[in-house]
Amino acid sequence: MTLARRRALAAAPLRVAVAVTAALLALLPVGYIAVSTVLLGPRGVVDLVWRPRVGELLVNTTVLLVATASACVVLGTATAWVTERTDLPGAPVWGALFAAPLAVPAFVNSYAWVSVLPGVDGFVGALVVTTMSYFPLVHLPVAAVLRGMDRDHEDVARALGLSPRAAAVRVVLPALRPAIAGGALLVGLHLLAEYGALALLRYPTVTVAIYDLFESTFAGPAAAMLAGVLVVLCLVLLTADMALVGRARQARVGAGAARRRARTPLGGARLPALLAVGLLVVAALGVPLASLARWLLEGRSTTVDAAALAVATVTSIGLGLLAAAVTTALTFPVAWLAVRRPGLLSRVLERTAHLGNALPGIVVALALVIVAIRLVPGLYQTTPLLITAYAILFMPLALVNLRAALVRVPPELEEVAHGLGSPPVAVLARVTAPLLARGAGAAAALVFLAVSTELTATLLLAPTGTSTLATAFWGQATALSYGAAAPYAAMMILISVPAAFLLTRQVHAGVRA
Amino acid sequence: MTGVVVEGVTKAFGVTPVLHGVALEAPPGTLTAVLGRSGCGKTTLLRIVAGFERPDAGTVTLHGRTVASPGRDLPPEQRGIGYLTQEGSLFPHLTVAANVLFGLPRRERRRGGGRVAALLETVDLAPELADRHPHELSGGQQQRVALARALAPEPAVVLLDEPFSSLDAGLRADTQRAVAKALAAAGATALLVTHDRAEALALADQVAVMRDGVIAQVDAPSAIYRDPVDPGVGVLVGDAVLLDGRCDDDGTVSCALGVLAVRGARHGAAPAVRVLVRPEQLVVGRDCPGVPARVRTREFRGPDATVELALGEGDGAVVVAARLPGDSEVLPGDDVSVSVRGAVTVYRV
Numbered sequence: 001m002t003l004a005r006r007r008a009l010a011a012a013p014l015r016v017a018v019a020v021t022a023a024l025l026a027l028l029p030v031g032y033i034a035v036s037t038v039l040l041g042p043r044g045v046v047d048l049v050w051r052p053r054v055g056e057l058l059v060n061t062t063v064l065l066v067a068t069a070s071a072c073v074v075l076g077t078a079t080a081w082v083t084e085r086t087d088l089p090g091a092p093v094w095g096a097l098f099a100a101p102l103a104v105p106a107f108v109n110s111y112a113w114v115s116v117l118p119g120v121d122g123f124v125g126a127l128v129v130t131t132m133s134y135f136p137l138v139h140l141p142v143a144a145v146l147r148g149m150d151r152d153h154e155d156v157a158r159a160l161g162l163s164p165r166a167a168a169v170r171v172v173l174p175a176l177r178p179a180i181a182g183g184a185l186l187v188g189l190h191l192l193a194e195y196g197a198l199a200l201l202r203y204p205t206v207t208v209a210i211y212d213l214f215e216s217t218f219a220g221p222a223a224a225m226l227a228g229v230l231v232v233l234c235l236v237l238l239t240a241d242m243a244l245v246g247r248a249r250q251a252r253v254g255a256g257a258a259r260r261r262a263r264t265p266l267g268g269a270r271l272p273a274l275l276a277v278g279l280l281v282v283a284a285l286g287v288p289l290a291s292l293a294r295w296l297l298e299g300r301s302t303t304v305d306a307a308a309l310a311v312a313t314v315t316s317i318g319l320g321l322l323a324a325a326v327t328t329a330l331t332f333p334v335a336w337l338a339v340r341r342p343g344l345l346s347r348v349l350e351r352t353a354h355l356g357n358a359l360p361g362i363v364v365a366l367a368l369v370i371v372a373i374r375l376v377p378g379l380y381q382t383t384p385l386l387i388t389a390y391a392i393l394f395m396p397l398a399l400v401n402l403r404a405a406l407v408r409v410p411p412e413l414e415e416v417a418h419g420l421g422s423p424p425v426a427v428l429a430r431v432t433a434p435l436l437a438r439g440a441g442a443a444a445a446l447v448f449l450a451v452s453t454e455l456t457a458t459l460l461l462a463p464t465g466t467s468t469l470a471t472a473f474w475g476q477a478t479a480l481s482y483g484a485a486a487p488y489a490a491m492m493i494l495i496s497v498p499a500a501f502l503l504t505r506q507v508h509a510g511v512r513a
Numbered sequence: 514m515t516g517v518v519v520e521g522v523t524k525a526f527g528v529t530p531v532l533h534g535v536a537l538e539a540p541p542g543t544l545t546a547v548l549g550r551s552g553c554g555k556t557t558l559l560r561i562v563a564g565f566e567r568p569d570a571g572t573v574t575l576h577g578r579t580v581a582s583p584g585r586d587l588p589p590e591q592r593g594i595g596y597l598t599q600e601g602s603l604f605p606h607l608t609v610a611a612n613v614l615f616g617l618p619r620r621e622r623r624r625g626g627g628r629v630a631a632l633l634e635t636v637d638l639a640p641e642l643a644d645r646h647p648h649e650l651s652g653g654q655q656q657r658v659a660l661a662r663a664l665a666p667e668p669a670v671v672l673l674d675e676p677f678s679s680l681d682a683g684l685r686a687d688t689q690r691a692v693a694k695a696l697a698a699a700g701a702t703a704l705l706v707t708h709d710r711a712e713a714l715a716l717a718d719q720v721a722v723m724r725d726g727v728i729a730q731v732d733a734p735s736a737i738y739r740d741p742v743d744p745g746v747g748v749l750v751g752d753a754v755l756l757d758g759r760c761d762d763d764g765t766v767s768c769a770l771g772v773l774a775v776r777g778a779r780h781g782a783a784p785a786v787r788v789l790v791r792p793e794q795l796v797v798g799r800d801c802p803g804v805p806a807r808v809r810t811r812e813f814r815g816p817d818a819t820v821e822l823a824l825g826e827g828d829g830a831v832v833v834a835a836r837l838p839g840d841s842e843v844l845p846g847d848d849v850s851v852s853v854r855g856a857v858t859v860y861r862v
Contacts, residue, residue: 171604
């Protein structure tokens with residue numbers, strides 16, 4: 001560490017302190033696994049991990065991970081290209097529709113497909129459901145980069161003799177690589193953490209198996225060891241992402257007037273393209289909505305408890321807003337250090353903060369249960385503990401967005417503000433924050449979306465008597481009361497719509513800015 | 514064989530007309546500067562020649578090959594052009610070497626080592642830069658690499674879109690010199706779009722002044738400076754003193770600076786004309802013939818100085834600016850006499 005850098009870190013003690021706190025929280029579940037491992041000893045670990053059943057689970061998980069991530073990269077990139085770069089009629093509307101599946105939780109999507117096509121289960125079912133749920137995670141960042149890109153690069157490539165297709169492959173695609181890799185990483189992390197959707201489809205992954213073990217043995221060592229296997233998978237993903245993105249610097253060299261350019265005419269491909277995006281929207285949105293509508297209509301015969309629905313709605317919204325604010329505030333220093341003070345410490349903090357999303361909610365929840373019972377009994381089954389679990393789980397969502405936004409803010413602007421006499425806090429408030437508002441808004445909205453549909457950690461940590469829309473839905477769905485479950489799912493989607501809408505608006509505001 | 518020929522090109526963006534029948538001819542192997550204020554349509558013209566925009570009417574011919582005309586629009590990659598943007602637009606994910614070799618066929622890219630060094634040398638860059646990434650270069654270096662990249666496929670036509678405007682003054686002069694040298698060595702026909710008149714006059718073989726979507730005048734730099742077609746063009750290509758005057762039929766003009774010789778053919782008698790004098794034509798001294806004047810301000814710039822002179826007294830005084838050698842000992846408040854060296858240009862009102 002150079003002297004200058006050490007001084008720069010010393011100049012931001014609050015940011016470093018918050019970032020370290022965030023990383024320590026993220027380490028809690030891993031610490032729980034580590035302690036379990038030590039208590040078990042090497043012999044016990046090998047006995048629990050080196051079994052054919054674990055091998056089967058690993059193969060299941062890896063195959064689904066690779067298939068889903070590939071499908072999401074193809075669909076997410078293709079849809080981003082079509083909506084941002086071609087003259088597809090109604091492109092902004094399609095763009096909004098491709099972000100919308102984020103508002104349908106994977107376990108609701110899963111319930112919808114199962115009730116439409118009862119034969120859909122196993123690998124194919126899991127692939128279809130997870131891809132339809134997760135491809136927006138690639139679509140959104142790729143669309144944002146396509147929109148903000150310096151199109152002079154493409155002009156230069158064309159002038160150098162490249163066809164539009166070759167220019168796309170050799171210039172645009174490399175510029176998209178960090179966004180695609182980041183999106184694929186999110187898809188992978190979501191998939192590793194998914195429980196509800198895969199449990200309904202009867203496709204056993206490592207995470208599903210952990211939940212079943214906890215059901216039977218509470219916080220037993222076998223589950224802790226399987227969680228350890230999952231942590232290793234997460235680390236493999238993070239390493240692969242690092243290798244893919246590498247040292248690619250995507251900040252613009254220079255800052256000329258970015259011209260608005262003509263969209264590529266689709267010509268004869270227009271009708272097939274419309275058909276394809278239409279089909280995709282039917283599969284990703286039409287199926288869950290139609291299925292929900294059907295159960296809502298059939299559920300009229302059964303009594304719907306309006307009061308319980310209202311209480312669950314208010315609880316979900318309140319928890320979502322609180323968690324979004326806490327998580328974004330906690331994550332910002334981590335992103336800031338990673339982008340502005342790159343170094344060993346920043347890298348370690350950033351990688352650590354990413355851990356949360358790869359751990360199944362139940363592992364985070366159980367780690368918190370045990371820590372609370374052993375160290376701070378008063379915290380057990382309280383809202384702060386639940387919010388802590390959400391923060392640990394969804395820090396990566398906020399981090400990816402904040403980091404991407406920070407990379408695009410030239411550090412010179414902050415230096416100019418410092419030069420004008422503003423102390424660090426004022427620079428943060430007057431320069432960095434306004435420039436980052438869009439990225440931070442996206443980060444908070446994603447956390448809200450995730451929290452309002454979080455299932456497993458909430459099942460375990462919610463204060464007694466508190467039920468959210470997700471836990472109420474799950475209770476009815478697993479009891480096969482599909483009709484009674486539907487209003488909760490519908491409400492869950494309804495409260496997600498404003499945040500999802502905000503997300504697409506922010507992406508689209510990029511054109512006008 | 515002709516170089517770049519543009520004929521009757523018009524272009525509107527939506528309802529906003531940008532170009533109204535532009536005609537321009539750039540002889541092969543020369544550098545033509547298109548000079549104009551921002552918003553005059555010069556960049557649009559360049560992008561039409563490059564093929565990034567399509568003209569609404571008119572034709573573009575590059576070395577005898579029609580690339581744009583009604584019913585024909587060759588894509589940019591088939592036009593054999595080099596294109597240099599304001600900021601160079603180096604690909605941030607590639608090294609300098611990979612950037613320079615970008616436009617070459619795959620086979621040539623693979624054994625490109627010596628080629629890179631040679632190309633970097635044409636733009637006065639050290640071969641050691643080849644492994645760097647764009648963000649590790651200065652603005653001037655980036656611009657030179659961008660030129661090396663544009664010249665690598667040996668284009669017959671090179672199009673430059675204000676390539677020096679984002680560089681600071683010291684870097685700019687060096688970069689301009691290197692670019693002009695490399696362009697001349699490559700023998701390409703170059704079209705340079707700029708709003709900097711000094712740059713246009715210094716680098717170009719011919720200057721085309723563009724105004725409100727049409728070319729107002731095309732001529733050699735010295736000719737367009739000396740003999741602009743109207744006062745507007747005169748002001749665009751250099752500082753000018755503009756005065757009211759009266760032409761006599763002996764080929765002279767009377768104005769606040771006295772009776773002056775008129776350049777070119779006799780205009781005949783005219784009661785009201787505009788007279789264009791360049792500031793460096795004014796000769797200021799204490800004991801010499803000329804019109805009496807009083808020095809109002811003096812702006813010293815080292816090699817030269819600009820002084821503001823009041824001709825006549827009180828409110829009716831005409832104020833003109835003169836450029837004098839830096840060592841002239843003329844101070845504000847001095848009474849001097851002013852005469853004009855050489856002939857002046859007049860315009861009928």
